[in-house]
Amino acid sequence: MPVWANPIDYRLGLLAWQGDFGGADRVTLTQIPLELVFPGRSSSLSIIIPYDQIDRTGNVTLTADGPALLGVGGPGRPAWQTSPAGERRSGPGDVVLRDEIVLSRAGKGKRPALALVLDYKQPTADERKGLGTGKRDWGIGLSYVQPLGKRWQILGDAGYRFMGDPSGVNFNNRRRLSAGLGFVANRLTWRFLVENLTPLLDTVPWFDAAGLPIGFREVQDHRLARLDLTLRSLPGGTTRIGLTKGFNDSTEQYGFVLEFSTGGR
Numbered sequence: 046m047p048v049w050a051n052p053i054d055y056r057l058g059l060l061a062w063q064g065d066f067g068g069a070d071r072v073t074l075t076q077i078p079l080e081l082v083f084p085g086r087s088s089s090l091s092i093i094i095p096y097d098q099i100d101r102t103g104n105v106t107l108t109a110d111g112p113a114l115l116g117v118g119g120p121g122r123p124a125w126q127t128s129p130a131g132e133r134r135s136g137p138g139d140v141v142l143r144d145e146i147v148l149s150r151a152g153k154g155k156r157p158a159l160a161l162v163l164d165y166k167q168p169t170a171d172e173r174k175g176l177g178t179g180k181r182d183w184g185i186g187l188s189y190v191q192p193l194g195k196r197w198q199i200l201g202d203a204g205y206r207f208m209g210d211p212s213g214v215n216f217n218n219r220r221r222l223s224a225g226l227g228f229v230a231n232r233l234t235w236r237f238l239v240e241n242l243t244p245l246l247d248t249v250p251w252f253d254a255a256g257l258p259i260g261f262r263e264v265q266d267h268r269l270a271r272l273d274l275t276l277r278s279l280p281g282g283t284t285r286i287g288l289t290k291g292f293n294d295s296t297e298q299y300g301f302v303l304e305f306s307t308g309g310r
Contacts, residue, residue, distance in 0.1 A: 054082035054308030064291060064298035066105050067117035067262065069254070070131070073100040074112050074297075076138060082308065088146045095138035102175030103130030104252075109141055109166045109182060110206065110219060110267075113245045114295050117262050121252035125211045127173040130256055134174040140167045151192050158190040162204070172211070180209025186221070198227035200238060208245065216245050225271075232277040242267040244295060268292040273302065282307050 060076040078095040097107055103122035105112050115123050120131030128134060142165045149159040164184040172179030186204030193199060202223040208216040225238030244264040251260040273287030282305070289300035 052308075054084060054306060056080035056082065056304055056306040056308075058302060058304035060300070060302050062112050062289075062297035062300045064296065065294070066112070066114055066297070067294035068101075068104050069119055070101055072105050074098070074105065074107055076107065078138075084308065088144055091143045091145075093141040093143065095140075096135070097138035097170060097176050098133065098135035099175060100133045101131050102126065102128065102134045104249075106175055106177060107138060107170070108178065108245070109139065109164065109184065110221065110242055111300075112297055113267075114249055114264055115246070116250045116252055117294070118259075119252040119254045120256045121250055121258065122175065122256075123211070124213055125172045125179055126175045128175060130175075134171075134176060136171050136174060136176055137169055139170045139177050141165070142167070145188070151190060155192050157192070158188075160188040162186040162188055168209070178209065178211055178216070180211055182209050183207045190227070196229055198229065200225045200227050200236060202238075202240075214246075217243060217247065219243050219245065223271075232279075234275040234277075236271070236273050236275075238271045240267075240269050240271060265293045265295045267296050269296050269300070271300075 058078050062074045065071050075098045076095050078093050080091055080093045082091040103120055104116035122130035144163045146161040148161055151158040166182050168177055168179050168181055170177030184204055184206040189201035191199040204221040206219040208218050210216050221242045223238045223240035228235040243266055246264055248261040248263050250258040251262045253259045269289045269291045271289045273285055275283055275285045277283050285304040287302040291297045
């Protein structure tokens with residue numbers, strides 16, 4: 046019997062983030078990921094192949110954990126970006142390989158579901174356009190679901206990402222924590238989560254209107270609230286719609302996700 050005994054699950058999504066991120070102009074980041082999921086008896090391996098677009102590149106870039114702040118104020122750019130700051134750029138994003146290993150399945154006696162999550166990011170996005178960092182990184186985490194009965198669940202997630210450093214830059218490794226509640230009713234699942242993610246850099250350059258660095262500004266943790274709805278169809282596919290709301294200048298003001306899947310979520 047093959048390791049992946051079930052059919053491949055195909056997922057196609059649309060993710061968008063918008064906010065000023067401490068800058069003078071609004072930044073919009075869009076990602077269209079194609080995800081291939083190979084479900085198995087004890088693990089689920091997935092490959093995420095995205096296409097990215099950023100309106101007003103330079104001060105914000107996309108990472109495996111979403112948008113990350115690199116500068117504030119006027120139109121600036123990191124040392125590895127060669128295209129002018131503040132423009133629209135698009136192209137293939139970073140490919141992510143992810144494996145979710147089941148440690149415990151939910152069962153009788155309110156036994157929780159626990160999974161070990163590992164991922165590896167291959168830097169296929171063009172960092173010269175401002176679409177990524179151009180370096181590999183790795184993540185490890187735990188996913189936790191505690192049933193409270195037939196309907197309610199406690200949700201938890203913790204992760205740590207080992208960041209690769211571009212030339213001349215020392216990125217922080219990043220810690221992620223999230224917690225929330227889930228509600229399951231017939232073919233609908235609601236999830237509400239709050240999340241905290243530590244920043245790539247403790248301080249970032251502060252640019253004037255001409256794009257010249259005039260100082261530095263401290264970066265806060267990436268903090269947001271997330272609400273999403275998953276609808277399971279009778280044939281077995283799912284549709285997921287989600288919204289996020291950021292709490293500070295290090296985070297998007299609003300985010301949106303729409304995903305169609307041939308399998309479960």
